[in-house]
Amino acid sequence: MARIIDGTEISRVMRAEMAQQVAALLAVGVTPGLSVVLVGNNPASQAYVASKTRACETLGMRGQTLNLPEDVSKDELFAVIDRLNADPAVHGILVQLPLPAHLPYKAVLEHIHPDKDVDGFHPQNAGLAFVGDPRAFVPCTPAGIMEMIRREGISTRGKHVVIVGRSLIVSKPLASLLMAPGPDATVTLTHRHTPDLASFTRQADILIVAVGKQNLITADMVKPGVVVIDVGQNRIPDESSPRGYRMVGDVDFTGVSEKAEAITPVPGGVGPMTITMLLANTIQAARQLHESRGAQR
Numbered sequence: 522m523a524r525i526i527d528g529t530e531i532s533r534v535m536r537a538e539m540a541q542q543v544a545a546l547l548a549v550g551v552t553p554g555l556s557v558v559l560v561g562n563n564p565a566s567q568a569y570v571a572s573k574t575r576a577c578e579t580l581g582m583r584g585q586t587l588n589l590p591e592d593v594s595k596d597e598l599f600a601v602i603d604r605l606n607a608d609p610a611v612h613g614i615l616v617q618l619p620l621p622a623h624l625p626y627k628a629v630l631e632h633i634h635p636d637k638d639v640d641g642f643h644p645q646n647a648g649l650a651f652v653g654d655p656r657a658f659v660p661c662t663p664a665g666i667m668e669m670i671r672r673e674g675i676s677t678r679g680k681h682v683v684i685v686g687r688s689l690i691v692s693k694p695l696a697s698l699l700m701a702p703g704p705d706a707t708v709t710l711t712h713r714h715t716p717d718l719a720s721f722t723r724q725a726d727i728l729i730v731a732v733g734k735q736n737l738i739t740a741d742m743v744k745p746g747v748v749v750i751d752v753g754q755n756r757i758p759d760e761s762s763p764r765g766y767r768m769v770g771d772v773d774f775t776g777v778s779e780k781a782e783a784i785t786p787v788p789g790g791v792g793p794m795t796i797t798m799l800l801a802n803t804i805q806a807a808r809q810l811h812e813s814r815g816a817q818r
């Protein structure tokens with residue numbers, strides 16, 4: 522049976538470390554602050570946003586949500602972002618996705634000042650991360666997966682990492698982090714047009730799946746001893762749950778656990794790590810801003 526990689530426990534340890542970093546900033550008069558912009562009232566987005574701001578507050582940081590109506594115009598949204606860009610008490614800005622269809626999400630993300638872009642979605646941060654610049658804000662999910670791998674003592678050097686999915690927010694930045702000097706993995710990216718997906722996944726020493734399809738990966742598609750990171754989050758109806766649904770990943774957890782050496786569960790795997798890295802990026806933003814102000818004096 523596979524060892525469970527417990528993202529909740531790794532997050533707990535990391536958040537205890539980060540509480541010390543927050544305390545050091547508070548001691549020099551800086552309260553790291555995250556502002557989350559939520560457009561409309563999608564219940565899943567509302568729940569994500571609430572957990573992000575709550576996590577900030579438990580660490581002694583400032584967490585603020587700005588709730589805008591579903592029909593807010595692009596100019597009104599830009600004005601809100603301008604105000605946050607200019608506010609010295611705001612270190613991190615996050616616009617919760619998805620946005621309503623009338624709002625151009627790429628232009629919105631590019632409107633956030635790169636120094637406050639704690640989601641790491643601005644092209645300037647994507648570029649800095651790609652060249653391995655430590656000032657980059659790395660998107661939270663790939664950053665969380667890298668921390669998880671490192672803290673679990675999973676060696677990536679010379680290993681074949683197969684990633685399923687090619688999204689900008691998870692898979693592409695993750696591929697670049699894993700193949701960089703240090704992690705030194707050999708990386709294969711696969712996607713919806715990859716023929717015979719199983720012929721790739723069976724080669725993986727480490728398999729990372731970020732698609733959004735329940736049971737995409739079954740036991741016959743992995744080799745014995747593989748390490749599996751399941752990023753997928755799929756809501757499936759469940760009358761026995763008070764919410765009427767439960768979350769599952771992209772991997773057939775029961776079947777694949779029989780063959781894998783280690784595996785992340787859903788929930789309790791990658792999810793908590795993502796929020797933890799958002800806190801880490803906000804602390805990094807506050808520290809960088811504080812240091813740059815010191816340098817200007």
Ligand code: NAD
Pocket residue numbers: 662685686687688689690691692711712713714715718731732733734737752753754755791792793795
């Ligand atoms: P996306 O929709 O942007 O990308 C999905 C990718 O899957 C695409 O690149 C597509 O080519 C690929 N794909 C689709 N069908 C496929 C198939 N049959 N075979 C191989 N590849 C296929 O998704 P995303 O934003 O990267 O998210 C992926 C999943 O991860 C979703 O379930 C999402 O909810 C979840 N997610 C979880 C977290 C977390 O914190 N746990 C964070 C981000 C995303």
